[in-house]
Amino acid sequence: MQSFLLFSPEVAAARAAGKPVVALESTIISHGMPYPQNVQTAREVEQVIRDAGAVPATIAIIDGKICVGLSEEQLETLGSSPDALKVSRRDLPFVLAQRRLGATTVAATMICAQLAGIEVFVTGGIGGVHRGAETSFDISADLQELAQTSVAVVCAGVKSILDIGLTLEYLETHGVPVISVGQPGFPAFFTRESGFKADFQLDEPEAQAAFIRTKWQLGLAGGVVVSNPVPAQFAMEPGEIDGIIAQALAEAEQQNVTGKSVTPFLLARIKELTGGRSLATNIALVKHNALVGARLAVALNHKAA
Numbered sequence: 001m002q003s004f005l006l007f008s009p010e011v012a013a014a015r016a017a018g019k020p021v022v023a024l025e026s027t028i029i030s031h032g033m034p035y036p037q038n039v040q041t042a043r044e045v046e047q048v049i050r051d052a053g054a055v056p057a058t059i060a061i062i063d064g065k066i067c068v069g070l071s072e073e074q075l076e077t078l079g080s081s082p083d084a085l086k087v088s089r090r091d092l093p094f095v096l097a098q099r100r101l102g103a104t105t106v107a108a109t110m111i112c113a114q115l116a117g118i119e120v121f122v123t124g125g126i127g128g129v130h131r132g133a134e135t136s137f138d139i140s141a142d143l144q145e146l147a148q149t150s151v152a153v154v155c156a157g158v159k160s161i162l163d164i165g166l167t168l169e170y171l172e173t174h175g176v177p178v179i180s181v182g183q184p185g186f187p188a189f190f191t192r193e194s195g196f197k198a199d200f201q202l203d204e205p206e207a208q209a210a211f212i213r214t215k216w217q218l219g220l221a222g223g224v225v226v227s228n229p230v231p232a233q234f235a236m237e238p239g240e241i242d243g244i245i246a247q248a249l250a251e252a253e254q255q256n257v258t259g260k261s262v263t264p265f266l267l268a269r270i271k272e273l274t275g276g277r278s279l280a281t282n283i284a285l286v287k288h289n290a291l292v293g294a295r296l297a298v299a300l301n302h303k304a305a
């Protein structure tokens with residue numbers, strides 16, 4: 001397994017020095033945001049993590065390797081290449097063996113982070129149970145990954161393109177704890193409240209780290225969702241975003257969008273329909289998650305197992 005991993009000089013040095021490292025996904029770069037804001041945001045998010053005392057490791061599949069930490073040039077290639085493949089758990093062997101360019105989802109990034117010995121991973125939103133999943137069976141592989149792979153995932157909750165209630169039920173069934181930061185409610189990505197509560201509110205990085213360490217010391221493998229609401233000044237109006245999401249969902253159905261294309265289709269339509277305003281919210285929440293994730297990684301490093 002280790003022979004597939006290729007560490008950037010920055011991440012290799014951090015590992016050697018025992019510094020806290022934070023993983024970042026790349027589907028958000030290639031399929032979640034337009035070029036060039038995607039590359040710009042990826043760089044800024046990395047800097048937020050450095051400024052908070054941790055080392056960022058953006059993960060992507062390049063030339064048959066799992067690259068942990070990307071150079072400026074690699075980030076640029078990934079962000080500007082229209083043929084970067086969206087790589088979830090089932091796609092990893094294909095993209096590696098075929099030496100294709102791959103952007104990793106939450107599921108695949110968790111797998112790669114665990115292989116690389118990284119315990120904290122920062123993203124925007126995780127995948128989940130889609131609305132209508134009772135007939136489509138469309139449940140993101142991210143949830144099964146959270147059930148089995150021991151990485152803490154910092155996110156801003158899930159978008160209401162998904163069935164948030166069913167997503168939380170699914171996580172409960174699989175023993176995945178959902179922590180909230182700064183409020184009891186589980187956030188809905190663009191907005192701070194989803195109407196659902198998280199399982200446990202833990203505001204301080206030390207408390208989050210103690211929870212996560214305890215889970216893993218008990219031998220309870222699997223992830224933890226650390227949900228961090230979008231800063232209030234960047235949140236969208238619930239009334240506005242709900243209508244846009246409803247329209248995007250209706251269009252996806254009309255156009256028979258299925259499989260791995262569903263989520264990228266919805267994300268792209270939401271961005272268009274909000275005239276780019278959702279992008280500003282998206283960028284702000286990822287940066288805020290980066291800060292929370294870096295502080296968590298620093299705290300976990302103090303409690304090194």
Ligand code: PSU
Binds near residue numbers: 032106107259
């Ligand atoms: N949700 C978002 N933004 C994203 C994604 C989901 O709000 O960028 C991406 C993540 O990479 C996530 C993936 O892991 O979509 C889930 O895709 P699917 O629903 O096909 O499993």
Ligand code: MN
Binds near residue numbers: 138139140259260262
């Ligand atoms: Mn799906």
